[in-house]
Amino acid sequence: MATILVVDDEMGIRALLSEILTDEGHTIELAENAAQARSARERVRPDLVLLDIWMPDVDGITLLKEWGATGQLNMPVVMMSGHGTIDTAVEATKYGATAFLEKPITLQKLLRAVEQALARTPPKPPAPAVLANAPIISSFRGPDVSLTVEAAMTGGLGLPASMPVDLGPQSEQSFDLDRPLREARDAFEKSYFEFHLARENGSMTRVAEKTGLERTHLYRKLKQLGVDLSRNKRGGVA
Template identity: 75%
Template sequence: MATILVVDDELGIRGLLSEILSDEGHTVELAENAAAARAARERLRPDLILLDIWMPDVDGITLLKEWSGAGLLTMPVIMMSGHGTIDTAVEATKHGAIAFLEKPITLQKLLRAVEQALARNAPRPPAPPPMPSWARGTDTVFAAPMPALAPLSSHVGLSAHSGPAPEQLFHLDRPLREARDAFEKSYFEFHLAKENGSMTRVAEKTGLERTHLYRKLKQLGVDISRNKRTA
């Protein structure tokens, strides 16, 4: 909840607004004139100020200009008046007020204005991290991870640099069929190396019939004999 400063020379208005805002869970500080408002603003650094326009010593517009000129409007300000005009509202907005409430202030309008002002002044979440290169444009490279494995040497008796790596890079700036074929070729070469060139085990791993698997490898240009020699 927020700390709200209510500045109004009428005791009844201050009491009513304090009661309503306190019931909403806010901490409310009251000031009956500009001098008290200055002191409260400096002491509390409130999250929101409700500022009456017509006050006996210094009017609200003058006080708003003073804060604005000194760079002290670090919080939203909502102006209030029972005798306001369009010109008054425009002037208040020009000097930093974000809303204008006409008296008598209804409960619904008050709570809506306070909610909107506090939401506007709420800290913004941190910016999301930069989008990965593969999502920003067409001339990109896509990293397609294979199943998580221990180093190839522990699986197939090869050195860690032999055979295809568990992760391959694929350029996406190409027709879909070419990109898909490149992925499938690397996928089958990986499993052939992992299974020591065993077509039976590769068929089981990939869920394909052996006949279909042979046709697929031939279509993709996978050198079966090379994988068997490597194994």
Template identity: 75%
Template sequence: MANILVVDDELGIRDLLSEILNDEGHTVELAENAAQARNARQRARPDLVLLDIWMPDTDGVTLLKEWRGTGQLTMPVIMMSGHATIDTAVEATRIGAQSFLEKPITLQKLLKAVEQALVRENSARRPVMDGVEAPAAAPAIGGTSELTVEAAMTGGHSLPTAIDLTPQGQQVFELDKPLRDARDAFEKAYFEFHLAKEGGSMTRVAEKTGLERTHLYRKLKQLGVDLSRGRRGSISSA
């Protein structure tokens, strides 16, 4: 797993990317502007940087040039933007960015870009064997809308419990309740079951339940599902 620096001036995007990458087992550090990104880069070299182009103090392309000019571009960088042109994307990859993601960022393209960048980085660090060095992969440009990175997610509220666990682990529902409460109780049990079954991986739960990642996060928060329960049980298998 990798140490990833996410640089974006939008709080909702930083939080969502952090949740997704943490769920994949990565360690994530957040920066909301170029100044914080510089400090994070100086403290420790990240394995990968996700860098927004449009930021209020210094734009991402300028920061990328700065890192390259000072010899600090020693890690793969994935550029992100919802307004950049093809020319901007080409310039960023020419400077040294590994790839470019267009906002809104899809879950599949995010995870694929991260995986490819880390694979390239690991290949580059590998010692040359028998005098043959593996060729570097070309940068990629992509990104279309499927998983929308939203600015905020609704908070959850406590619901009256409608589920008891028997010693055999079977779920018992109280049917003498309003339909909405009974349905929420069932949905909470349903998602808790899949979280436990998938070891707390939101990616696999999203695939199993057929929900987009952002919708799934909002749903779990609304139902008051403890997202840490599945992760605690999955540490040994990570």
């Protein structure tokens, strides 16, 4: 997914936004002041910046103006403030901010602002193809993309015939029922949640909505079942 730089002098705000956005599959960089923000921007070239307005050294509006004046405002910037006014929001927009979030920031508003801001980012050029003269695969099964061309399974794509092909999340699985009920139920629930995590690219928010569980309850349930959350992170990804 995206690399997001969070700039805020409050440790609690940085930690909260980092946790939420990491769960959404993004890579998060943190800065507590303008100096750290400048360094992080040069080091990681973020896809999006969440920038607090009221900071002790250089405020967010001044940093936003600086980036705009020096040609460094080549990523969307969402401003944040707990003491914002309409005039502040208008000023931020005038100097290049794409959105304004008022603290305390709700989960829904944060995710919507991030999604909308990233949608405005020009798409990055695709990576060069690794496999030369590979045949076009256009077969699909159900909602999941699957390789059904025999060549993909037998080395026709230039891969070893023994190399496993990832077919994505599978909605049909078999279970060993000759075991105690609790073990069978845990195995089913683990597969059920792993399926939805894979389908939703590791988004805890969307999996919670799909399964009807409160997010904190879902997180505890996944830990209890031993689900590997890092494996489902997007871009780690998820």
